[in-house]
Amino acid sequence: MSNLPERDLMTMLQELLKERFHLVAHLESNERPIFALLPDKNGVKMPADGNPIPPPPSITDGRILFMGKTLHDLCERLGTATGRPVIDKTGLNGKYVIVLTYLPFGSINSEPSDAASDVFAAVRDQLGLRLESQRGPVDILKVDAIDKIPTDN
Numbered sequence: 001m002s003n004l005p006e007r008d009l010m011t012m013l014q015e016l017l018k019e020r021f022h023l024v025a026h027l028e029s030n031e032r033p034i035f036a037l038l039p040d041k042n043g044v045k046m047p048a049d050g051n052p053i054p055p056p057p058s059i060t061d062g063r064i065l066f067m068g069k070t071l072h073d074l075c076e077r078l079g080t081a082t083g084r085p086v087i088d089k090t091g092l093n094g095k096y097v098i099v100l101t102y103l104p105f106g107s108i109n110s111e112p113s114d115a116a117s118d119v120f121a122a123v124r125d126q127l128g129l130r131l132e133s134q135r136g137p138v139d140i141l142k143v144d145a146i147d148k149i150p151t152d153n
Contacts, residue, residue, distance in 0.1 A: 045128035
């Protein structure tokens, strides 16, 4: 595994694709289904960074543990878990200790009577936030041109 930050690796990959495959692409904003991350009516339950971490529930299928991270970081992770972009609309700034445990979609351990929560219930119950289905602008990568055979080294 590389010690380079993820952003540097992405930049290197983009440059490689441009150089070797003559990739031409652009971002285009389209109105798509998203989830908005909002405060729940019962109040936010996340401690600010520096406060003691609450003990996580005892399931291990899906777990997010962030220390000193923003809600933007959480939205990126929740987007992966929900299959849709998640946009922070909480109005909360700063860094938090975020502990979230949930059963991923399609988990072999998920039973209707299981006490473990899906990601939507877990966000509400454990973090005091909620995911609301909305429509919003989403950046889509559009490939204009690419060569099927790369150039030689």
